[in-house]
Amino acid sequence: MPKTLYQKLWDAHVVHQEDPSSPALLFIDRHLIHEVTSPQAFTGLAERGIPLRRPDLTIATVDHSIPTLVGRSFPLKDAQAQAQIEALEANVKAQGIRYYGPESGHQGIVHVIGPELGFTLPGQTIVCGDSHTATHGAFGSLAFGIGTSEIEHVFATQCLLQYPSKTMAINVNGALPEGVTAKDLILAIIAKLGMDAGTGYVLEFRGDAIRALSMEGRMTVCNMAIEAGARAGMIAPDETTFAYLKDKPLAPKGQAWEEAVAYWKTLASDEGASFDAVVELDATTLQPMVTYGTNPGLACGINENVPSPEAPPSHTQASDLADALDYMGLTAHQPMKGLPIDVVFIGSCTNSRLEDLEAAARVVKGRKVNPNVRALVVAGSQVVKEQAEALGLDVIFKDAGFEWREPGCSMCIAMNGDAIEVGQYCASTSNRNFKGRQGKGGRSVLVSPAMAAAAAIHGKLVDVREIQKEAIHA
Amino acid sequence: MPKPITHISSRCVPLNKDNVDTDQIIAARFLKVTSRKGLGEHAFSDFRYMEDGSPNLDFVLNQPQYAHARILVAGHNFGCGSSREHAPWALVDYGFEAIIATSFADIFKNNALKNGLLVIELPEAVVSQLRRDCEANPALRVDVDVEAQTVAIENQTEQSFEIGAFWKKCLTQGLDQVGYTLSFADQIKAYEAQRPTFA
Ligand code: SF4
Numbered sequence: 036m037p038k039t040l041y042q043k044l045w046d047a048h049v050v051h052q053e054d055p056s057s058p059a060l061l062f063i064d065r066h067l068i069h070e071v072t073s074p075q076a077f078t079g080l081a082e083r084g085i086p087l088r089r090p091d092l093t094i095a096t097v098d099h100s101i102p103t104l105v106g107r108s109f110p111l112k113d114a115q116a117q118a119q120i121e122a123l124e125a126n127v128k129a130q131g132i133r134y135y136g137p138e139s140g141h142q143g144i145v146h147v148i149g150p151e152l153g154f155t156l157p158g159q160t161i162v163c164g165d166s167h168t169a170t171h172g173a174f175g176s177l178a179f180g181i182g183t184s185e186i187e188h189v190f191a192t193q194c195l196l197q198y199p200s201k202t203m204a205i206n207v208n209g210a211l212p213e214g215v216t217a218k219d220l221i222l223a224i225i226a227k228l229g230m231d232a233g234t235g236y237v238l239e240f241r242g243d244a245i246r247a248l249s250m251e252g253r254m255t256v257c258n259m260a261i262e263a264g265a266r267a268g269m270i271a272p273d274e275t276t277f278a279y280l281k282d283k284p285l286a287p288k289g290q291a292w293e294e295a296v297a298y299w300k301t302l303a304s305d306e307g308a309s310f311d312a313v314v315e316l317d318a319t320t321l322q323p324m325v326t327y328g329t330n331p332g333l334a335c336g337i338n339e340n341v342p343s344p345e346a347p348p349s350h351t352q353a354s355d356l357a358d359a360l361d362y363m364g365l366t367a368h369q370p371m372k373g374l375p376i377d378v379v380f381i382g383s384c385t386n387s388r389l390e391d392l393e394a395a396a397r398v399v400k401g402r403k404v405n406p407n408v409r410a411l412v413v414a415g416s417q418v419v420k421e422q423a424e425a426l427g428l429d430v431i432f433k434d435a436g437f438e439w440r441e442p443g444c445s446m447c448i449a450m451n452g453d454a455i456e457v458g459q460y461c462a463s464t465s466n467r468n469f470k471g472r473q474g475k476g477g478r479s480v481l482v483s484p485a486m487a488a489a490a491a492i493h494g495k496l497v498d499v500r501e502i503q504k505e506a507i508h509a
Numbered sequence: 510m511p512k513p514i515t516h517i518s519s520r521c522v523p524l525n526k527d528n529v530d531t532d533q534i535i536a537a538r539f540l541k542v543t544s545r546k547g548l549g550e551h552a553f554s555d556f557r558y559m560e561d562g563s564p565n566l567d568f569v570l571n572q573p574q575y576a577h578a579r580i581l582v583a584g585h586n587f588g589c590g591s592s593r594e595h596a597p598w599a600l601v602d603y604g605f606e607a608i609i610a611t612s613f614a615d616i617f618k619n620n621a622l623k624n625g626l627l628v629i630e631l632p633e634a635v636v637s638q639l640r641r642d643c644e645a646n647p648a649l650r651v652d653v654d655v656e657a658q659t660v661a662i663e664n665q666t667e668q669s670f671e672i673g674a675f676w677k678k679c680l681t682q683g684l685d686q687v688g689y690t691l692s693f694a695d696q697i698k699a700y701e702a703q704r705p706t707f708a
Contacts (some may be wrong), residue, residue, distance in 0.1 A: 051696040056674040060690055062700050063706055072593065074543035083687065100541055115541035122543045159708065166592040166616060182594035182620035183545075192690040194697060198673075230528060231586040234615055264589065266615045287707040295707035330589075332526060436699055450537045469532045471555050471592060 038307035040271050041202050041237045044177040044302070048160050050194055058196035065160035065171075066092055066189050068132070070119040071099040071450070072164030076186035077126040079177065087130040088193045094154055095127045096102035096135040098144045100450045101234040102414050103440040107137070116451065127420030143416020143442040146170040146384035150254065151281025151418050157299040167384050167466065168267075169260040173253035174280070175272035175302050180261065192479060200266065201311035203236040204304075207244040209319035216502035217252030218386060218464065218483035220244065221259045222314060222324035224314050229350025230332035236312065239304065240270050242478035244318035250279040251390040258385045262331040271303035275465070281417045311477035323499055326468045326481040328359035333468075334395045334481065336369065337498045343367035362470055363478050364458070372496055374480070377459040379410040379491040380473070381437075381484055389413030389422050396428045396503060398488035404436035404492030411438045411453070413445040421439050437491070449474045462490035511625025513683035517606045517653040520567055523640035529583055530590035531617060535599040547600030574647035582640050583610040585633070588617025597621040600663055607653055609660070611636050622676055623686070627653065629660060629670045641659035655681050 050060040050168040066089075073095075078089060079180070087093070100116040101107070101296060111117040127134040135141040135148055142148070145163055149155040155171045161178035162168060164186045166487075171178035185195055205224060238260050240253075248256065253270050260268025277296055280286045287295045332350060335342070343347060344357040360366065365374075381387070381395050392414065404410045412432050414420035420442055423429060429439045446453040447465035449472070455461045456477030464487050468479035480496065489499040518707070523575070539551040556568045564571045586598060587610040592656065597620045607627040621628050631639075641660060643649050652661040660668045678684050688696075 050700040053693075057592055058675055060693060060696070062697070062704075064704075070540060071540050075545050075594075078544070085691075113541070156707070164592060164594075166590065168592075180592035182592055182597075182616060182623065184594060184620065184623035188687055188690065191687045192691055192697065193701075196675075196686055196690060231612065231614070234586070234612065261590075264586070264614060291707045294705065297706075298705065329531070352527065355614055384676050399637045448537045450540060466589065467532070469530045471536060475536070475555060481525060 036284045036322040037308040039202050039308045039310060040175060040239055040269055040302055041177065041200070041302040042308070043160065044160065045199055047158070048177070058198050060194040061197045062159060063189050063193055063195060064092060065149070065154060066095060067149050067154070067163040067168070067359040068095045068186065069099055069145050069475055070097045070123040071163065072183050073126070073186055074119060074122045076164075076190055077122070077181045079187040080190045085191055086350040087132070087190045089319040090131045092193065093150070094133045094149070095123060096142055096145055097137065098442070099121060099444045099448060101137070101443045103443045103445045103450050103453060105439070105441055107441055109496055113121065113452065125463070128470050131267060140417050143418065144384045144387065144444055146254070146258065147387060147415030147419065150174065150250070151283065151416060153280055153286030156280065156286065156295070157276060162195065162393035166261045167258050169265070170254050170258040170384055171259065172257040172267050172269035173250060174276055175269060175299065177269065179265055179266040192462065200237045201235050203233065203238050203265070203312040203314065205240050205316065207240065207242040207316045207318050209244060209317055210245050210247065211321060212245055214485070214503055215323060216483040216485065217248050217255040218497055219324040220318065221256045221482060222326065223321050225259060225263045225331045226324070226334040226348070227316065228314065228332070229348070230262060230330045231264035232261040232350065233260065235484065236265050238263065238265045238268040239310070240268060245270055246273065249390060250275060251388045253484055254388070255385055259331065262466055272299045276459050323484070323486050325496060326479070327363060327365055327371060328356065329362055329468055329470050330359070331466065331468060331481060332467045333359055337372055337486070337496060339371065341365050341367055341369045341371065342385050361483055372498060373407055374496045375460065376408060376462045376480070376490045376495055378455045378461040379408055379487050380413070380461055380463040380465065381411065381487050382413030382415065383465035384415065384444070386484050387413060387419065391418050391464065392419070392423045392428050395427070395484040396431045398485050398499060399435045399492065400431050401435070402435055402492045403490045407494045408491050410491040411437065412445065413440045416442050446473050448472065462487045462496065511683060512682055514606065514625055514627065515655050515681050517579060517627065518650060519606070519646060520575070521582045521609070521643045521651055522575045522578045523641065523643040524569060524581055524583045527584040528586045528589055531588055531593050532590055532614040534588070534596040535593065540593060540595055543596045547602060548599035551602065552603045560624045577604070579604055579606040580651055580653070581605050581608045582636065582643060583608060584612045585638070587613050588621070589614040592620070594611040594624070595621045597624045597626045601626050609636060609639065622680065625680065627655065627680065630654065631660065631668055631670060635668055671702040672708055
C-alpha cells in the first residue's frame with residue numbers, strides 16, 4: 036500500500052499500542068524547551084522523583100520573555116522573567132541538558148535555532164511546548180506543539196500518547212509571481228481554508244511552488260500550519276533540505292550522514308498514496324498578502340478591499356467579521372493599500388532568518404523609515420544576527436532608522452516589554468494577529484518581510500512590487 | 510495529577526463567541542510564572558477588567574447570576590492558537606470543570622483533558638440553544654455523566670457526547686498517563702536499542 040510521508044513517520048515511531056482503542060506510544064526524537072512552558076514540567080518531574088529519560092535528545096534556549104534591547108544584562112529588571120530564566124538555567128544544569136543561553140552565541144527563538152544547529156532532522160518526531168513547532172516539519176519531520184503536561188511526559192518517558200491524525204495534501208502548483216513570497220503563500224492558504232479547517236489534520240505541502248522554496252521559505256510555510264488549525268505541517272525532504280543540513284553543527288557526519296540521506300530519500304509520500312483531504316492552489320494567481328482581521332484566516336491581497344460582513348469569507352460568520360473589523364478600526368470595502376502604519380516589526384519564528392532580513396534590507400537600502408513609524412528588526416538568533424552583520428544588513432537598517440535588536444520572540448508575543456500600544460497599527464512579519472497579541476488593544480497586520488519593510492518606508496501599507504519596480508527603473 | 514471526575518452538576522456561563530483563542534483566555538503577560546497555580550484571576554483578563562482594573566460588568570463572567578457556574582458554554586473552535594497549558598490552568602483555577610462547545614482546537618483539547626477539564630463537543634444547534642437557555646434562565650442546571658457520556662439539560666432530552674475509552678478511563682479513574690506509559694518501559698527500551706545512530 037502506498038504510504039504518505041506522515042504514515043511513514045508515524046509507523047517508524049510507534050513503540051507500542053496496548054489495544055486498538057488505546058493511544059499509541061510514539062517515540063520522540065527531539066525535544067526543544069524554553070523558559071515559559073517548561074518550569075512546571077520540571078517541577079512535576081521532581082515531584083515524581085524520576086530522572087529525565089533522554090537529556091541527550093533535548094535542547095534548551097531562552098526566547099519568549101528575554102529582553103531584546105541591545106546591551107541587555109542580567110539580572111533582568113523584570114523579576115518574573117528573571118525568575119523564569121533562572122529556573123530554566125538551574126533545571127537544565129541539574130538534568131544535563133544542552134543549553135543555548137545568551138552567552139552561547141547560539142541563543143535564539145527555538146524554531147530558529149533547532150534547524151540552524153542541525154538538531155532538527157528529516158524523519159524525526161520533534162516536539163516543543165510551543166504551537167509553532169510545526170516549523171520543523173519543513174525538513175520532513177513530524178513536529179508539533181505540546182502543553183506542559185506533555186513536556187513532563189516526554190521528560191519522563193521520551194514518548195507521547197497519541198492517536199493518528201488525518202492527512203491533508205495542499206498542492207501548490209505553478210511558480211510564485213515575482214515579489215510574492217512564502218509568507219504570502221501561507222497567508223493565502225489560510226485565507227482560503229479558514230483558521231480551523233486543519234483541526235485534526237496534519238498538512239503536507241506539495242507541488243512545484245513548494246519544491247522551489249528555500250528551506251527558510253519552507254519553514255515560513257510550515258510554521259503557520261497551526262494558524263489553519265493543524266497541529267503539524269510537513270514538506271518531504273529533498274536536495275534543498277540535504278544541502279541546508281550538511282555540515283550543520285549537530286547534523287550527522289561522515290558515514291552516518293550518508294546513511295541518513297539514504298534513509299531520508301525514502302520518506303516522500305509514495306506515488307498514489309491517499310490523503311483524507313486534498314486542496315489545490317494555483318501559485319501563479321497570488322499577490323502579496325495582508326491581514327485585515329483578528330485571526331490569520333482574515334487575509335486578502337494588498338490590492339483588494341476589506342470584505343463586508345454582508346459577504347464574509349465562507350469560513351467566517353458575519354458577526355465575527357464585524358467584530359474583527361470593529362477591533363481593527365476598519366470599514367467594509369476600504370482598500371488595504373494606504374492603511375497608515377505606526378509600528379513595523381520584522382522578526383518572529385515565521386520570518387526572522389537571514390533570507391527574511393535580506394529581503395527586507397533590499398527594500399530598505401538607501402531609504403529612510405517614515406518619521407511616523409517605529410520600526411524594529413529582531414533577528415531570530417545570535418547566529419542570524421552575526422550573519423546579517425557580516426553582510427552589513429545592520430548598517431542598512433540602522434541608517435534607515437530601524438532599531439536593530441538582540442534575538443528573541445519580542446513583539447510577536449509582547450511578553451518582554453516590546454509591545455504596541457492601544458489602537459496602533461503594526462505591520463508585522465509574525466504569525467498571529469489575535470486581539471491584544473502584540474500588546475493590549477494593538478492592531479496587527481501580518482505581512483511578509485519585504486512588505487513590512489515597504490510599510491516602514493512609506494508609513495502605510497503599499498504593494499512592495501511597485502517599489503521594487505521603481506528601484507529597477509531608477 | 511487531577512482528581513477523578515465522574516459527574517458534574519452546575520449552572521452554566523454562556524460565552525457567545527467563536528474562535529476564543531488562548532491569548533484571550535490568558536494573555537501572554539501572565540505567562541511569566543513558574544507555578545501552575547493562581548492563574549484564575551487572570552482568565553479572560555482583557556474582557557473581565559476595565560482599563561483601571563475594575564470589573565467590566567458587561568462581561569458575562571462578572572454577572573452575579575453566573576457566579577459559581579462550573580460549566581462554560583462557548584461556540585466553535587474554542588482554545589485555538591498557542592499551546593500554553595496556562596489556558597486550562599487558568600480555567601480550572603477559576604473554577605470551571607467542563608466546557609461545552611461545537612469544536613475545540615487540538616492542542617487545547619489535550620491540555621484541558623490532562624488537567625481534568627472536561628471538553629464536550631455537541632452539535633451547533635444544541636450548543637446555541639443551550640447558550641440562549643442559560644441567558645434566559647441563569648439558574649438552569651446541567652448534569653454531566655462522564656461514565657455514561659451524557660449531558661442532561663434540565664427539562665430537556667439527554668445529549669450524548671464522544672470521549673474515547675482511554676480518555677474516559679483517565680478522567681473517571683484519575684489514571685496517571687506517565688505511570689501508564691512507564692508500565693511499557695521494556696518496549697521503550699527495545700525501541701531505543703534499534704534506533705539508527707543518526708536519529
Ligand atoms: S516568535 Fe512568536 S510564535 Fe514564534 S515561538 Fe516566539 S512567541 Fe511563539
